[in-house]
Amino acid sequence: MSGIISTYTFWTIWLFVHLILALGLLGAITHQAMAVALPVRKPAAGIITRFRAVSAAGYATAVCFLYVLTFFVGSFIYTQYRVVIRIPLEDAHFYKALGFFDFKEHVATLGLVLLPAYWYFWKNAQNPEYDNARKGVTLVLAVMVWFLFIVGHVLNNTRGFAS
């Protein structure tokens, strides 16, 4: 690969892929979370109502697929972070940022293990037995995805913020 593009460009492309996948995931899970938290009972009027009025069950497989893809791409670029990014951040005493990144890795795995139950609850959305569990797991997963996104985004800018 080094003959075609530089190492820097290679990892930047993967970071960008991670960002695009994360954005797709964020959009899908936010739609779904809004739909379960504030369900719409009347025909959609404004943009906020239409945002909540999506057919949320249709997002379940896409959310699982995007979460797993984002997780794997993130796991791949994590190797580069560990060697090239984290060590300079340690030297520069960005301890809070480093702590939050480790927090992010734990939350990513905690979210990953929720996916089988999340998918099952949504694929049986007609069954009222699962309503509360589906609502709970969707909201928890949405909060996790937002947390992962914000921490990743801020960490990506850490040295920029500080300089």
Place this chain on the structure above:
Amino acid sequence: MSTAATTSKATHPTSPLAASRKFKAFATTFSISGPVIYCVIQYLNYPLFTYWPAVHRFVWGFGAASAKDGPNMLWYGWSVTTILIASMFGIVAMIIPEHITKKIPLWLVWLLPILAIPYVVYSLMPWWILAARQ
């Protein structure tokens, strides 16, 4: 409040997997046990493997960081160990009778990851202490 009525039009389980009672036992048990297993594995530090990204070295089990090999990565090993053990729990749940697995409260699926967060924050105490000392 029924979210099903308001958030979906026709969501009858279309795949055999979604209609399967055995998959329900697997999925809920996997997702309930997963956060607990992850916290225990991380606390006991039992990664299935350790990876040294600077030298692309890989060993089974735990391996320490060293001046020669550089930083080690344990998170992959913790995550894979968690998935394997949670899968075993899920498979056991598929085997045991349905009237037993039906008694597992489904709210544990969302409650346990929330309860895992304070432990995770606590486990990162060395970073918070370093940050506070600055």
